[in-house]
Amino acid sequence: MKENSKKENAVNNLCTGCGVCVSESNGTLEMRWNKFGFISPYHVKGDIPNTTMRVCPFNPKPELDISDEDKLAKIFLKDTDNRDEKIGSYLGTFVGYSREHRITSSSGGIATYIFAQLLERKVVDAVYVVKEVNGTYEYQMFSKKEDITNISKTRYIPVTLEKLFERIDKLDGKIAVSGVACFIKAIRLKQYYHPELRNKIPFLVGIICGGWKSRFFTEFLAQSSGIQTKYKNQDYRIKDPKSSASDYAFGAYDEKDDFFQMKMSKVGDMWGTGLFKSKACDFCTDVLTELADISLGDAWLPQYRSDGLGNSVIVTRSNLANNIIMEGIAKGDLRVSLIDKSQIILSQSSSFSHRWGGLKFRVRMARLSGIKVPYIRKRVFEKISLPYMMVQIQRERTRKYSLIYWYKTKNADNFNKLMHFDLKVLRALTRMYHKLRKRK
Numbered sequence: 001m002k003e004n005s006k007k008e009n010a011v012n013n014l015c016t017g018c019g020v021c022v023s024e025s026n027g028t029l030e031m032r033w034n035k036f037g038f039i040s041p042y043h044v045k046g047d048i049p050n051t052t053m054r055v056c057p058f059n060p061k062p063e064l065d066i067s068d069e070d071k072l073a074k075i076f077l078k079d080t081d082n083r084d085e086k087i088g089s090y091l092g093t094f095v096g097y098s099r100e101h102r103i104t105s106s107s108g109g110i111a112t113y114i115f116a117q118l119l120e121r122k123v124v125d126a127v128y129v130v131k132e133v134n135g136t137y138e139y140q141m142f143s144k145k146e147d148i149t150n151i152s153k154t155r156y157i158p159v160t161l162e163k164l165f166e167r168i169d170k171l172d173g174k175i176a177v178s179g180v181a182c183f184i185k186a187i188r189l190k191q192y193y194h195p196e197l198r199n200k201i202p203f204l205v206g207i208i209c210g211g212w213k214s215r216f217f218t219e220f221l222a223q224s225s226g227i228q229t230k231y232k233n234q235d236y237r238i239k240d241p242k243s244s245a246s247d248y249a250f251g252a253y254d255e256k257d258d259f260f261q262m263k264m265s266k267v268g269d270m271w272g273t274g275l276f277k278s279k280a281c282d283f284c285t286d287v288l289t290e291l292a293d294i295s296l297g298d299a300w301l302p303q304y305r306s307d308g309l310g311n312s313v314i315v316t317r318s319n320l321a322n323n324i325i326m327e328g329i330a331k332g333d334l335r336v337s338l339i340d341k342s343q344i345i346l347s348q349s350s351s352f353s354h355r356w357g358g359l360k361f362r363v364r365m366a367r368l369s370g371i372k373v374p375y376i377r378k379r380v381f382e383k384i385s386l387p388y389m390m391v392q393i394q395r396e397r398t399r400k401y402s403l404i405y406w407y408k409t410k411n412a413d414n415f416n417k418l419m420h421f422d423l424k425v426l427r428a429l430t431r432m433y434h435k436l437r438k439r440k
């Protein structure tokens, strides 16, 4: 993929690079790497059609009938009337793992199991997933069930669905797609405007996402693990069966094919701090990929944390998804049990706290800075305390400067020095906020 040569200030870009807009752009847009390590649309020629924005998950002015996840769920998830304000439409809530796939997967291996089942049951002819190519990762079509573990593991590097609809046009058959919430929403919007795609893409696997990271995140991890040259075949989730689920490692090969590995604890909290995160994520209210047939995340729950091999939290939202899970349990393929829905919410409590809790304040701040914010369902807005507002301000500073400093230095030691003060302030403010909240 080309680098965008255009001068730009992409640090506040409200785009995660799903690339679905390209399929509506009549050849006027293509996806390119921007200077802050995200993939975003680039205007290559001609007049961009007015309809292009209608499939954007961060559209500030969507059509009112389909303006948010609540409305889209009513259109696309018809198998259930169960609704929870945080979980969305659902049939069942579960936790556990696939006996065959957990070991080679990111958490419980449920995503790989679902894709294997969809191919085996001939629900789809291929799956469209993120897979290795030339040492990095891209969305690709895949249909070999016998090699299914090749598609396992989640990759925290930007990828794009730019080519999905072009490839579907050429494919004589159906496909299932994996995606984080904004990518799934973009596909639903595309299906709304092109109903024939509902049949072509009968199943969506939602990957619960706590934030979309820039390519800089991977560059920083590779250098921190000791790689001085280019990196390849990076693995973001090397499990330690002797330790806890969150104590995983990052590893990658350098140009000489030597493998370098480092526990993620060495670089500290990469998620709660907002480091290398897309600005768009701060306006996403879909914590649990509410529009997918099935949503999958890590079981960040006290009773599962100690299991270093990992477990998945699972929310089924269509009959097919629910049947695959229930039959998998009955056949003994899955060690999965029903869990109260409150546990699913608890497993993503930090994400809810930041994404929903701080949202109203972030919207106000963005508007004050003249940033045009995406359309947001107001029901998620919450009032927050002054200490949490300060955490929000500092988190945004940390996010923004992590991108600017890496762009300038491309050196882990210098980056750590430059970020040191802001991270220290963020930690102090967060501690103060937690203390005051506990006292209340």
Ligand SMILES: Cc1cc2nc3c(=O)[nH]c(=O)nc-3n(C[C@H](O)[C@H](O)[C@H](O)COP(=O)(O)OP(=O)(O)OC[C@H]3O[C@@H](n4cnc5c(N)ncnc54)[C@H](O)[C@@H]3O)c2cc1C
Pocket (backbone or CB within 6 Å): 101, 104, 105, 106, 107, 108, 109, 110, 111, 112, 113, 115, 129, 130, 131, 151, 152, 153, 154, 155, 156, 157, 159, 178, 179, 180, 207, 208, 209, 210, 211, 212, 213, 296, 297, 298, 299, 300, 312, 313, 348, 351
């Ligand atoms: C950017 C990102 C942020 C995440 N944040 C959280 C979080 O905050 N909380 C949480 O509980 N879980 C989060 N996850 C999900 C978690 O890491 C696991 O991926 C998820 O639980 C699925 O595990 P699994 O073992 O079932 O998947 P596996 O069986 O390992 O399969 C993973 C599947 O996802 C596909 N895939 C890989 N990378 C991507 C990608 N970038 N986009 C779309 N599909 C992909 C693979 O091709 C594969 O089919 C995040 C994942 C990503 C990519």
